[in-house]
Amino acid sequence: MGMSCNQCQESVHGTGCTVRGVCGKDEPTAQLQDVLVYATEGLALAAEKLDGSVSVNVGQLISESLFVTVTNTNFDEDAIVAQIRKTLAVRDELNASLDQRSDHDAAHWNGISKADFLAKSATVSIKSLSENEDLCSLKSLVLYGLKGLAAYTDHAAVLGYHDDAIYVFYVKALAALTKELSADELTGLVLETGGVAVKAMALLDKANTTTYGHPEITTVSTGVGKNPGILISGHDLRDLEELLKQTEGTGVDVYTHCEMLPAHYYPAFKKYSHFVGNYGGAWWSQDKEFDTFNGPILMTTNCIVPVREVYRNRMFTTGMAGYPGLKHIAARAEGKEKDFSVLVELAKSCPPPKELENGKIVGGFAHNQVLALADKVVAAVKSGAIKRFVVMAGCDGRHASRQYYTNVAAALPEGTIILTAGCAKYRYNKLELGDIGGIPRVLDAGQCNDSYSLAVIALKLKEVFELDDINDLPISFDIAWYEQKAVTVLLALLALGVKGIRLGPTLPEFLTPNVAAVLVEKFGIKPIGTVDADIEAMMAGV
Ligand code: SF4
Ligand code: SF3
Numbered sequence: 001m002g003m004s005c006n007q008c009q010e011s012v013h014g015t016g017c018t019v020r021g022v023c024g025k026d027e028p029t030a031q032l033q034d035v036l037v038y039a040t041e042g043l044a045l046a047a048e049k050l051d052g053s054v055s056v057n058v059g060q061l062i063s064e065s066l067f068v069t070v071t072n073t074n075f076d077e078d079a080i081v082a083q084i085r086k087t088l089a090v091r092d093e094l095n096a097s098l099d100q101r102s103d104h105d106a107a108h109w110n111g112i113s114k115a116d117f118l119a120k121s122a123t124v125s126i127k128s129l130s131e132n133e134d135l136c137s138l139k140s141l142v143l144y145g146l147k148g149l150a151a152y153t154d155h156a157a158v159l160g161y162h163d164d165a166i167y168v169f170y171v172k173a174l175a176a177l178t179k180e181l182s183a184d185e186l187t188g189l190v191l192e193t194g195g196v197a198v199k200a201m202a203l204l205d206k207a208n209t210t211t212y213g214h215p216e217i218t219t220v221s222t223g224v225g226k227n228p229g230i231l232i233s234g235h236d237l238r239d240l241e242e243l244l245k246q247t248e249g250t251g252v253d254v255y256t257h258c259e260m261l262p263a264h265y266y267p268a269f270k271k272y273s274h275f276v277g278n279y280g281g282a283w284w285s286q287d288k289e290f291d292t293f294n295g296p297i298l299m300t301t302n303c304i305v306p307v308r309e310v311y312r313n314r315m316f317t318t319g320m321a322g323y324p325g326l327k328h329i330a331a332r333a334e335g336k337e338k339d340f341s342v343l344v345e346l347a348k349s350c351p352p353p354k355e356l357e358n359g360k361i362v363g364g365f366a367h368n369q370v371l372a373l374a375d376k377v378v379a380a381v382k383s384g385a386i387k388r389f390v391v392m393a394g395c396d397g398r399h400a401s402r403q404y405y406t407n408v409a410a411a412l413p414e415g416t417i418i419l420t421a422g423c424a425k426y427r428y429n430k431l432e433l434g435d436i437g438g439i440p441r442v443l444d445a446g447q448c449n450d451s452y453s454l455a456v457i458a459l460k461l462k463e464v465f466e467l468d469d470i471n472d473l474p475i476s477f478d479i480a481w482y483e484q485k486a487v488t489v490l491l492a493l494l495a496l497g498v499k500g501i502r503l504g505p506t507l508p509e510f511l512t513p514n515v516a517a518v519l520v521e522k523f524g525i526k527p528i529g530t531v532d533a534d535i536e537a538m539m540a541g542v
Contacts, residue, residue, distance in 0.1 A: 059167025148488025194495030234300030504528030
């Protein structure tokens, strides 16, 4: 049967991962994820027959099921099987209320075993979306965009924020993946996915800033203290909030890892004196950093890398994250917090973290903070002190080719400001790049979840400079991608009319030459080149 996955940047080039994922995903896990996507399409087909509305329950279930299949989120076969069964059950409830049965293949999957699900996977893998490779490529682009969209929407839902229009779009788009559509229809769906992605990111921005306040300029320590600590990684701010409350006064400190770093920028978390700093770098170096951290680690979302024995007993997952053999902190009971006491008790018996570095990172430049500095920024642009903004947001990854981003950041001329969000920043956020009249040359807006901030900043600058077209701003986009949330951000930028984006370190493998050609022709997307040539071109506005 084999596996077939090509959804991330580290996919084995030319074929996708067919034996075992570079991410560590094995064949059965990949197959069950395909089955979960297929079952979710079946749920969408049932929901499509309703009166055009989609309940919050169905919308949230779709968010969760797609989020489970995002790269590096969930490797736990049993958890994926449970999610498939839950999806089939809700689909059946919908079909029962309509008094009709879907003719989707998954209609007959009730009560079947895990082995049977695995057997079904051969007919439902991504390659089965269409026999025509260009149509399959376009459907893949929609599906991967939906996966990232689902992650953002789920984060908003965790804070109580929903948008019916997103849920209605899930149903339309997932149902469309099961149908024969033309290239034009699918291209339209790709663009619509980008438009809905903008909505989802705006919703998440509202959820985060309403709940935790607007991020502010903040200096975060990268050193360690003398207390034992808990390390929290992933992107879920509510998990962090509850962990901070439950560790207060216990003598256990809390540290962020990777994409949780921007949590330090929120006013709501600054009041906790035991929220002491950030430990380590981007997700892919966790197998070393989790070892030296010495204390419990909580993984709230992606990105998990294969877990080493040396820290297996002190690593936990929660939410949509999962890994076989790790303890999973259960979802919130109605009106209650998650219970992190097992981590707190374990931490008390652990030595403090081993120091890896002892510096600082400055961040907190989300849209509200940057707009508060707007006068200063605009004056610097008008005086010529700031010549160009370069958006270098997105993901980091393992490959040595990503050194390109460090080299670009280091070599950009002094009059440039780097706008960033996502874990891509770890390629350059510890470099000493100085400031321009007090404005740091790297402005970190936050997580990949906060990429919306960069769009708000660009749109505000367009308004201030009275331009008709966002592409007339002195901004270049040099984006790094790895997983499907970055696909979603890319589609959102296209929906906002941004042209000429550089994308690297390689273009997505799931784009066929014909589909890539459409993106090049319509939007001027281009692969990264050499550091010097790209900087020269970007400074010339190309
Ligand atoms: Fe390969 Fe990426 Fe799929 Fe993992 S998520 S199996 S690395 S393509
Ligand atoms: Fe990073 Fe996984 Fe994409 Fe959130 S943590 S940006 S890769």
